[in-house]
Amino acid sequence: MKTQVSMILNGEPVEFLAEPRQTLLECLRDTLHLTGTKEGCGDGNCGSCCVTLDGNLVTSCLVLGVEAQGRNVTTIEGIARGNDLHPLQKAFIDHAALQCGICTPGFIVAANALLDAEPDADEERIRAWLANNLCRCTGYDKIVRAVQAAAKEMR
Amino acid sequence: MLQMKPFEYIVAPSVDDAARALGSRADARVLAGGTDLIVQLKSGRREAGLIVDVKRIPELTAIAMNADGLRLGAAAACIHIAANRDVRTHYPALAEVAALIGGTAIQGRASIGGNLCNAAPSADAVPLLIALSASARVAGPAGRREIAVEDFCIAPGKNALAPGEFLVEIFIPKPASGTRAKYLRFIPRNEMDIAVAGVGVAATVVDGKITMARLALASVASTPLFVREVGGALEGQAPSAALIEQAAALAQAAARPISDMRAPADYRRHLCGVLSRRALSAVLG
The missing domain is CATH 3.30.43.10 (Uridine Diphospho-n-acetylenolpyruvylglucosamine Reductase, domain 2)
Structure with a gap:
């Protein structure tokens, strides 16, 4: 039996139908067709499916779609500023902070949540915050440098 | 998927x-x-x-401090616990442990109440809650009751809740003046890992004498383990390196670890001694 869910998604009100057993990740990708958010592990370890829920960083694979009723959700599709890429997105390109790209949306959403809360986050803080995001290609250094560069530009 | x-x-x-x-x-x-x-x-x-x-029940997400102590709603997310001013002021070790469970995106949802109810032997928050004399306030078909946190976990993944009962809040009494608390764990990674062994301690020192000490261990028994005899050894004494060694030896002797993919039992016992000595030194030093 499907339930109607209303939420704010990337600043716009949306309504969709979800079975209680469907995760928010599944609703975003399969029902709302926002496929920027990726599934890696499906159990909260890898961070590929990071979104913010009422401003809190969460793994959308561990949120039920029906839990989003009345909540405010931001995905990777809501990060760019109109037609301009967000400084984090530009920095990831400039620093070649990706290879296969599956982890990238999660890293950018997670890093954005960090810089929103702590614009002065240093390298140690960035590494600790992003420990919930796994990348099997880059070895992390380029990602951390990209986040540091974006933070500097945003300050 | x-x-x-x-x-x-x-x-x-x-x-x-x-x-x-x-x-x-x-x-x-x-x-x-x-x-x-x-x-x-x-x-x-x-x-x-x-x-x-249960997240839309105000009582279950409240983090409320009064003269008696802290009421921690069972569903309050770790990120809010770690950032709460009262928690940081009166229970800094609790703020630290809330920032230790899982990673950032897990802390956006995970609660300390859930960490307790899940009843894992490795639950990071539980030894500290035991050390802080916390109690679990539960509700169910037969009304409300209170369970000491050291009696809450009864087997791996099993808690003391009766059918239909659920955790409403955790109550942590306000620590007496001169109280310090600490949770230390050993993990092979820097973040996002499960304790190979962990130690939670709280102790009060008044006029150079220990008036209260409680210690509990993680990941070295089928449940988080309250080591009552550590309090007996420390209370009434003046803190010293020799006394801390003696208490750490008691903690190590109380551990009943198993060998598994994370560590052999002997190594876990050794860690209990080392972590207990360090944690007790931190709160008594």
């Missing part, structure tokens, strides 16, 4: 509504942050016919 079997879902508006829903069928489960429950439902380790979401 990993999918869960179908279930019904309701949002409980109050403690009474949640108690009624949970008492109505044997396969009802409480949903707070979901970071354990949803993983267990996906893997098939747990099944649910009805999910009762």
